[in-house]
Amino acid sequence: MTTTATPGPRTLPALGPTRKLKVPKQAERTLRNGLTVIAVRRPAVPLVELRLWVPFGRAHLARGAMLSQTMLSGTDSMTSVQLAAELQKVGGGLSAGVDPDRLMLSGAGLVTGLDRMLELLAEVLTGASYPGDEVAAERDRLIDRIQVAQSQPAHLAREALLKRIYGRHPYATQTPEPAQIRAVRPAALRSLHAERVHPAGAQLVVVGDVQPEKALDAAERALGGWAGAGRTATLPATPPLEPGPLLLVDRPGSVQSSLRVALPAVPRTDPDHAPLQLANLIFGGYFSSRWVENIREDKGYTYGPHSVIEHSVAGSVLVAGAEVATEVTGPALLETTYELGRLASLPPKPEELEQARQYALGTLQLGMSTQAGLAALTSAYAGNGLRLEFLAEYAARLAKATVDDVARAAAHYLAPARAAVVVLGDAERITPGLAALTPVHTEPVQP
Amino acid sequence: MAARRSRIPATKYPVERFTLDNGLRVVLTPDRSAPVIGVAVVYDVGIRSEPEGRTGFAHLFEHLMFQGSENLEKLAHFRHVQGAGGTFNGSTHLDYTDYFETLPSNALERALFLEADRMRGPRLTEENLRNQVDVVKEEIRVNVLSRPYGGFPWLTLPPVMFDTFPNAHDGYGSFDDLESATVADAADFFRRYYASGNAVLAVSGDIDVAEATELVTRHFGDVPSRPAPRRPDFTEPDLTAERRSSYTDALAPLPAVAGAWRVPDPVGDFAGYLPYVVLAEVLTDGDASRLVERLVQRDRTVTSLGGYLGFMGDPFDVRDPTALLLQAHLPPGGDVEKVLRTVDEELDRLATDGLTDGELARTQARMATHLLRDTDAVLGRALRMAVLEQQRGEPGLLNDLPRLVGDVTEEQVRAAAATLRPERRAAVEVIPGGAR
Numbered sequence: 001m002t003t004t005a006t007p008g009p010r011t012l013p014a015l016g017p018t019r020k021l022k023v024p025k026q027a028e029r030t031l032r033n034g035l036t037v038i039a040v041r042r043p044a045v046p047l048v049e050l051r052l053w054v055p056f057g058r059a060h061l062a063r064g065a066m067l068s069q070t071m072l073s074g075t076d077s078m079t080s081v082q083l084a085a086e087l088q089k090v091g092g093g094l095s096a097g098v099d100p101d102r103l104m105l106s107g108a109g110l111v112t113g114l115d116r117m118l119e120l121l122a123e124v125l126t127g128a129s130y131p132g133d134e135v136a137a138e139r140d141r142l143i144d145r146i147q148v149a150q151s152q153p154a155h156l157a158r159e160a161l162l163k164r165i166y167g168r169h170p171y172a173t174q175t176p177e178p179a180q181i182r183a184v185r186p187a188a189l190r191s192l193h194a195e196r197v198h199p200a201g202a203q204l205v206v207v208g209d210v211q212p213e214k215a216l217d218a219a220e221r222a223l224g225g226w227a228g229a230g231r232t233a234t235l236p237a238t239p240p241l242e243p244g245p246l247l248l249v250d251r252p253g254s255v256q257s258s259l260r261v262a263l264p265a266v267p268r269t270d271p272d273h274a275p276l277q278l279a280n281l282i283f284g285g286y287f288s289s290r291w292v293e294n295i296r297e298d299k300g301y302t303y304g305p306h307s308v309i310e311h312s313v314a315g316s317v318l319v320a321g322a323e324v325a326t327e328v329t330g331p332a333l334l335e336t337t338y339e340l341g342r343l344a345s346l347p348p349k350p351e352e353l354e355q356a357r358q359y360a361l362g363t364l365q366l367g368m369s370t371q372a373g374l375a376a377l378t379s380a381y382a383g384n385g386l387r388l389e390f391l392a393e394y395a396a397r398l399a400k401a402t403v404d405d406v407a408r409a410a411a412h413y414l415a416p417a418r419a420a421v422v423v424l425g426d427a428e429r430i431t432p433g434l435a436a437l438t439p440v441h442t443e444p445v446q447p
Numbered sequence: 448m449a450a451r452r453s454r455i456p457a458t459k460y461p462v463e464r465f466t467l468d469n470g471l472r473v474v475l476t477p478d479r480s481a482p483v484i485g486v487a488v489v490y491d492v493g494i495r496s497e498p499e500g501r502t503g504f505a506h507l508f509e510h511l512m513f514q515g516s517e518n519l520e521k522l523a524h525f526r527h528v529q530g531a532g533g534t535f536n537g538s539t540h541l542d543y544t545d546y547f548e549t550l551p552s553n554a555l556e557r558a559l560f561l562e563a564d565r566m567r568g569p570r571l572t573e574e575n576l577r578n579q580v581d582v583v584k585e586e587i588r589v590n591v592l593s594r595p596y597g598g599f600p601w602l603t604l605p606p607v608m609f610d611t612f613p614n615a616h617d618g619y620g621s622f623d624d625l626e627s628a629t630v631a632d633a634a635d636f637f638r639r640y641y642a643s644g645n646a647v648l649a650v651s652g653d654i655d656v657a658e659a660t661e662l663v664t665r666h667f668g669d670v671p672s673r674p675a676p677r678r679p680d681f682t683e684p685d686l687t688a689e690r691r692s693s694y695t696d697a698l699a700p701l702p703a704v705a706g707a708w709r710v711p712d713p714v715g716d717f718a719g720y721l722p723y724v725v726l727a728e729v730l731t732d733g734d735a736s737r738l739v740e741r742l743v744q745r746d747r748t749v750t751s752l753g754g755y756l757g758f759m760g761d762p763f764d765v766r767d768p769t770a771l772l773l774q775a776h777l778p779p780g781g782d783v784e785k786v787l788r789t790v791d792e793e794l795d796r797l798a799t800d801g802l803t804d805g806e807l808a809r810t811q812a813r814m815a816t817h818l819l820r821d822t823d824a825v826l827g828r829a830l831r832m833a834v835l836e837q838q839r840g841e842p843g844l845l846n847d848l849p850r851l852v853g854d855v856t857e858e859q860v861r862a863a864a865a866t867l868r869p870e871r872r873a874a875v876e877v878i879p880g881g882a883r
Binding site: 009010011012013014015016017018019022042043044045046047072080081082083084085087088089090091092093108109110112113134137140141144145147148150151152153254255256286287288293296297298299300301302303304323324325354355358359360361362363365366368369370371372373 | 480483521532533586589595701734812816819881
């Protein structure tokens with residue numbers, strides 16, 4: 001080893017030239033049955049990712065949850081075990097999930113198995129049989145899972161927040177009650193499937209070591225026969241966020257409080273979105289944000305505070321969340337309101353904006369650098385009527401947002417006066433600290 | 448119909464290795480398919496090396512490594528990584544602690560600067576220590592104390608299975624131990640374990656090997672040389688009689704159980720170890736696997752089931768002693784005894800009757816998908832290669848894993864199953880205290 005004289009302070013090396021965002025090669029085709037197929041090439045590993053988004057707004061909550069739980073339980077010609085084994089043979093797997101916007105079938109496997117995975121996907125879409133025995137078993141499993149979820153503070157806080165911000169909108173309740181699940185019969189699942197699981201308006205994304213046109217052909221061969229035009233449903237726009245007293249959900253004995261703050265936001269295509277996204281980053285949207293540096297790195301109140309803009313088909317919302325020690329619940333809310341208010345009333349420093357901008361642009365590159373990341377992004381965009389090309393437009397908007405643009409967005413969207421706040425915790429211990437800051441309305445957990 | 452065997456594909460990531468004069472080992476694996484890089488620095492120290500009375504210290508120290516260093520103020524590390532468009536983290540394992548970033552490739556030199564700076568010396572101050580003790584306590588509250596099944600089974604099974612402090616203690620740590628940790632403890636820990644000779648640096652992704660070699664040498668070449676400490680022998684004898692334990696989880700609404708059996712040395716006897724990695728998947732990977740079909744679908748004595756190697760689910764980055772684990776959640780009033788008996792029965796059946804036609808091949812095909820998917824991300828590649836270099840001197844093993852998994856034979860899987868006897872098992876049961 002060579003030793004040199006003790007160096008003085010070392011300086012941070014500059015960044016190299018930025019590589020321009022390159023959208024990968026893709027192709028798209030809408031089949032005669034109305035299914036849109038988007039194929040994107042990323043050949044880094046010999047795998048392929050599938051995402052099928054079926055619009056599912058206004059579907060019955062408990063039946064929808066049970067449908068996703070039992071869709072892969074068997075078809076007219078295969079048991080659930082046979083189906084799983086056939087997928088496994090090509091290194092593949094499929095899973096199903098629902099939210100208030102869509103039913104999503106996801107899978108990944110060896111690229112040599114793409115045709116077979118698509119065939120099996122088609123088998124499920126056209127022949128899922130919802131066998132009575134399996135439905136009964138899955139009903140019990142789902143009820144158990146909901147019961148476990150309801151013992152998690154983060155889940156309970158989320159439920160309370162959704163009710164608080166969405167009121168009567170279908171987004172307000174996203175987890176069915178066990179009693180509702182218990183009432184679901186196979187016949188109801190078969191009719192929900194017949195009514196809602198159809199290709200018109202659905203989007204299939206295929207990403208991987210594929211030639212896009214060939215992947216479209218493969219999808220057309222397998223899924224061209226998926227027929228049926230069922231009911232479509234449109235969700236009403238989400239209601240405007242109503243500020244009001246802090247909602248305190250009492251969970252006696254909690255060792256932490258779950259703090260959630262909802263603020264208004266706009267869809268990805270809105271001109272305010274990029275500046276708002278930058279304002280959100282500066283506030284609490286990444287580790288180097290004011291909120292994290294304040295309540296974690298300075299004060300040690302919490303482990304993982306985070307704020308994020310959530311986009312759903314019917315509306316967008318900004319949600320900030322932190323699990324904080326019970327004894328500092330009031331002070332944590334004070335600092336949260338302080339940081340929101342500071343950003344809403346004073347422009348950020350140019351270097352703060354540059355740092356947030358680089359982070360936003362860099363993480364776009366990172367998100368596109370794996371097959372799974374590309375598949376998730378392509379599917380989320382497609383479900384909201386966008387294509388990957390929008391990434392370039394979004395990057396350009398991020399690049400040109402000024403301090404004034406961000407200050408304006410912060411003043412408009414992040415003002416604490418516009419917030420809806422929910423806290424889940426031990427009311428007896430945390431009420432005094434919270435009530436000193438804001439009017440508090442208390443409810444028991446799970447009324 | 449005879450099972451058609453899917454061809455197991457492989458990756459061909461190129462691997463360059465070298466060692467700096469100060470003992471730092473370096474692994475470079477270029478791949479220019481996307482303009483991003485993964486950077487990982489792995490230190491050969493983990494939970495097992497914590498001194499008695501200092502439970503949770505390896506993890507607390509991981510936090511302290513982010514609190515400023517020779518040329519960087521507190522918070523600077525985060526700002527410089529994220530301000531370059533990247534993300535970062537660190538994590539503490541039984542046998543190592545890692546620090547990592549994934550960034551656009553124009554930030555390579557910056558990432559190397561940041562890692563080298565804290566390898567020279569983190570800023571260990573009283574204020575930072577107290578702050579991070581508070582943060583870690585909140586982390587433990589979120590992940591263990593206020594969460595149902597918190598720490599199950601990774602924190603609750605080792606004390607049943609093992610007798611010695613290194614293997615049996617709580618790696619997250621007790622609040623008492625955390626609160627009594629001192630700056631002097633941290634300085635000692637750094638001097639001893641965070642030596643250049645005890646570390647591996649791996650860089651993957653959009654790099655030019657010659658340029659990266661030059662930058663690595665420029666930034667890490669003058670990190671003071673310190674040799675790796677001798678790693679103690681953590682070996683413990685295998686169980687000769689079944690061990691059982693149970694505890695009440697005040698938040699858990701339903702019962703759960705985990706069982707584990709010791710397996711061959713993952714490093715010293717890799718060939719003997721691999722069949723257990725495959726066996727865990729034969730037993731639990733998806734609806735067509737042995738135990739899911741039997742326990743979840745047929746008997747309905749459990750509602751979910753998982754099986755894996757290593758207490759942190761890390762089959763290829765853990766040293767001896769380790770275990771094959773099965774964990775299951777049960778329906779209300781579920782019978783843990785019955786579940787364990789059925790597992791024994793299925794293991795017997797597998798050992799005696801062998802696998803069905805195609806069962807092994809399809810399991811191996813899916814394992815290949817999982818392995819390849821994990822390495823598609825540049826960071827997954829850097830981290831895995833760094834640990835393979837550190838523990839085996841063989842980072843290129845990453846390319847071979849899908850094939851090696853595919854070479855495991857039915858006879859080996861049967862023989863592995865035959866060793867999972869009840870008298871070699873440790874099990875822990877969660878009694879629900881939160882049932883309503």
